[in-house]
Amino acid sequence: MNLKSTKNQTKKEIEKAKSLSDLDNIFKKYLGKKGLLRTEFLKIKKLSKKEKIRIGKELNTLRVFLQKEIAKKAKEFRRKELSKQEKEEEFDITLPGKKIEFGHLHPLTLVQREIAGIFQSMGFEVVEGPEIETEWYNFDALNIPEDHPARVALSLGKTFYLKGGGLMRTHTSCAQIHYMEKNNPPLRIIVPGKVFRAEATDASHETNFYQIEGLMVGRDVSAANFKAVIQKFLEEFFKTSIKIKLRPSYFPFTEPSFELDMKCTVCAGKGCSACKYSGWIELLGAGMVHPNVLKNGGLNPKNWQGFAFGMSLDRLTMMKYKINDIRLFHSGDLRFLKQF
Ligand code: FA5
DSSP: OOHHHHHHHHHHHHHHOOSHHHHHHHHHHHHSTTSHHHHHHHHGGGSOHHHHHHHHHHHHHHHHHHHHHHHHHHHHHHHHHHHHHHHHHOOOTTSOOOOOOOOOOOHHHHHHHHHHHHHHHTTOEEOOOOSEEOHHHHTGGGTOOTTOHHHHIIIIIIOOBOTTSOEEOSSTTHHHHHHHHHOOSSEEEEEEEEEEOOOOOBTTBOSEEEEEEEEEEESSOOHHHHHHHHHHHHHHHHSSOOOEEEEEEEETTEEEEEEEEEEOTTTTTSOOTTTTTSSEEEEEEEEEEOHHHHHHTTOOTTTOEEEEEEEEHHHHHHHHHTOSOGGGGGSOOHHHHTTO
16 A cells, blocks of 8 residues: 555545545545554554554554544534534524413403492492302392292202202392391492303303392482482493383392393394394393392391392493304303404
């Protein structure tokens, strides 16, 4: 082997190498276990001592030269690879970042808070009542005896009874009794909360909806006060004049009783799915608190009288935002929720 020409040959090969794997091949060819240099080293065993030293030295110089050149070229490749990677990963700090979406309040919560604010401005306190009730608070205390048709209809058809006793309240009226038991008149409260009814759902009926109960008790609180309060509330809430009608009705816990309908705001009274094509939507039940209910709450009906009402928060929200299906509230559909 001519060492000088081998050196030149390897130099050219290293220069021509295009990748780390090319370099690896060159390394194997000359410096590997079966490489040329190793074969040459083995050969010198047979030479004289003098020759051994001379050629051994030259082979060693070639070996060191090759190692250095290969390492130098490999470093070059790595540097290039690194700067290529850096370029690919480069990012522009002036680009706008990813937008983190914030959640927001559910339309029912928004409306509940707004309603609470309006009633608070009229001196009403906002209180809560339990969602799990006893038969006494949901029915008996509200003057709905066991054999009463209203009780039979509600309890048999519409009430979710709990295995361990008790039931899911079917209305917020039970909270009237809880509050009267603990507070002395004059009273002025609203009670927002969930109610539960086992009934078929449609565009205006849910099994789980929200009511807002109202109760005002004083020495001479009258039905005229109710009308004024509710008219004021609706004007404030809808920020426009609203057509309402009071229909005589029946609730065991009020006497006299009435229901309040408002002209459907979804269709402006023309008829739509939300108002069952009648042009009117039933918003609330109300009346003068029945003397038996005052008694069950611990008040003397000879000294105190007042009105109560129970309205559907869901239906008010539907009227406010022109929503034509109550089931959208619990649908979890972001296309709906993002609009609020
Ligand atoms: C009651 O629940 C009475 N407790 C209201 C009341 C309170 C009357 C105080 C007198 C004094 P009613 O069952 O009609 O009444 O329900 C009240 C309102 O809830 C209705 O006017 C209606 O707007 C709404 N509502 C009734 N059922 C559903 C339902 N399944 N889904 C949505 N809203 C409903």
